[in-house]
Amino acid sequence: MTPAPAPDGPEAANAAAWQAYAAHHLRRGTVPDEAQRIDWGVRDAGPDDAFLGELRGRRVLDLGCGTGRHAAHLVRAHGAVVDAVDASAGQIERAGARYGALPGLRLIHADAVAHLREAGPYDVIYSVNAVPFVDPRRLLPALATALAPGGTLCFSAPHADSAGEGPSPDLAARPETLRFAGGGETTVHRWAPAPEVWEALLADHGLTVEDVVTVASPDPGDAAAYRVYRARRPERVRARPRAGRPPAAHATLGVGAILHGPRGLLLGRHRGGTWELPGGTVEPGESLRETVVREVREETGLRVAPSDVRLLGTLLDQVGGVVRMTVGAVVTAWEGEPADQPGESVGDWRWYPLDGLPPSLFVCSAQSLTAWRPDLPIDHAPARFAAFAAGAGGDD
Numbered sequence: 307m308t309p310a311p312a313p314d315g316p317e318a319a320n321a322a323a324w325q326a327y328a329a330h331h332l333r334r335g336t337v338p339d340e341a342q343r344i345d346w347g348v349r350d351a352g353p354d355d356a357f358l359g360e361l362r363g364r365r366v367l368d369l370g371c372g373t374g375r376h377a378a379h380l381v382r383a384h385g386a387v388v389d390a391v392d393a394s395a396g397q398i399e400r401a402g403a404r405y406g407a408l409p410g411l412r413l414i415h416a417d418a419v420a421h422l423r424e425a426g427p428y429d430v431i432y433s434v435n436a437v438p439f440v441d442p443r444r445l446l447p448a449l450a451t452a453l454a455p456g457g458t459l460c461f462s463a464p465h466a467d468s469a470g471e472g473p474s475p476d477l478a479a480r481p482e483t484l485r486f487a488g489g490g491e492t493t494v495h496r497w498a499p500a501p502e503v504w505e506a507l508l509a510d511h512g513l514t515v516e517d518v519v520t521v522a523s524p525d526p527g528d529a530a531a532y533r534v535y536r537a538r539r540p541e542r543v544r545a546r547p548r549a550g551r552p553p554a555a556h557a558t559l560g561v562g563a564i565l566h567g568p569r570g571l572l573l574g575r576h577r578g579g580t581w582e583l584p585g586g587t588v589e590p591g592e593s594l595r596e597t598v599v600r601e602v603r604e605e606t607g608l609r610v611a612p613s614d615v616r617l618l619g620t621l622l623d624q625v626g627g628v629v630r631m632t633v634g635a636v637v638t639a640w641e642g643e644p645a646d647q648p649g650e651s652v653g654d655w656r657w658y659p660l661d662g663l664p665p666s667l668f669v670c671s672a673q674s675l676t677a678w679r680p681d682l683p684i685d686h687a688p689a690r691f692a693a694f695a696a697g698a699g700g701d702d
Contacts (some may be wrong), residue, residue, distance in 0.1 A: 314516070316479040316495030321393045321417075321437045323484060323492040328396025330486045336539035337404075341379040346462040347435055352521035357536060359458050361386040364429040367419055367452070369461075371434020374401030374411070381410040386430075389414055392423050419448045426452030427662060433461040435532070438496045442477065442507055447575060447654075450511040451664040453539040455683075459513060462521070464498060465531040473500040501533050510579050512665020513537040513542060543663045545672030545686035546580065559631045560587045561597045562674035563615075565608070565640060570657035572644055573664065573671075574605065577651050582668035583675070584608075598635045604651055606644040614639040619693035621673045632689075634674030 371390035646653035
């Protein structure tokens with residue numbers, strides 16, 4: 307499995323800032339109040355625990371758990387089984403001193419994305435104001451994939467600070483001062499996009515937004531406000547096009563290569579947001595098997611022999627009035643380990659179980675997969691499939 311890229315830039319600065327924050331409170335011996343409910347940014351305001359859905363016996367993740375007070379509350383009050391993760395070793399130390407022996411609670415010091423990639427699937431993932439401290443372009447693909455089909459994601463994000471400054475129109479992190487009780491301060495960097503941007507990002511990663519709740523401070527002198535988002539991963543994987551424009555006329559014949567083995571199905575993430583099979587367009591003078599061999603090598607670094615490529619058949623659909631043809635192919639043997647290749651638009655290659663495919667499959671990949679295995683729970687735009695006859699070359 308390709309390792310998750312390590313956080314850098316603003317995220318690395320955030321990890322250092324929260325460690326400094328934790329060290330400050332460890333020195334002071336600060337003991338937070340026990341949580342009586344989820345506080346999404348304002349104490350005793352906003353949606354209550356029921357916003358998370360059924361919790362008893364469910365596998366739950368608290369992302370950016372801090373001192374662990376909310377995670378401990380959900381274990382005690384609702385019988386949830388909670389993993390509480392934080393990038394600050396000091397915060398996990400604080401949580402462990404108080405809740406380390408609580409059955410049903412597991413405290414984990416880890417980068418959010420690295421943990422999500424290794425530990426899913428979760429029935430419920432929630433986060434109290436921690437999501438905005440991780441680049442959403444790095445976090446959301448991992449979040450969506452770590453949710454079990456039908457699972458719920460809930461998180462809060464500041465909408466306006468105490469001075470009334472509202473959300474950003476883009477996805478740039480902006481610096482903010484974090485002041486410590488009793489003196490001292492540090493700088494954090496927070497992504498603060500507008501609600502419509504958050505909703506579009508969630509939809510782009512295959513999550514259905516169910517509710518957005520405004521939480522405001524009851525103090526008229528405090529302009530701080532939050533938005534609490536609830537989204538769900540559909541039970542079935544929904545394919546979507548990479549773009550709304552039609553393909554170029556010279557690039558409408560392509561291949562999708564299915565590599566499935568004991569470790570699962572190989573999929574990579576396109577820079578446009580979709581998960582897809584290795585593959586691409588046929589070059590002039592190239593046979594379909596030769597295209598499969600070349601595209602797999604160029605995109606993943608894996609070596610495949612033409613004799614190990616089995617062509618399934620042709621899928622026909624259309625985009626913008628242009629007929630698109632995709633040939634699905636099964637690769638029965640390969641050599642090497644998949645890895646990101648320089649200059650390629652698809653990377654982050656990972657092996658997925660067939661019952662845990664990620665959301666937002668590229669529609670051509672989804673069509674190839676259901677031609678191979680019609681029982682897979684994938685919804686996609688219709689395509690006409692013409693299977694190659696058994697033993698036929700299909701590429702002459």
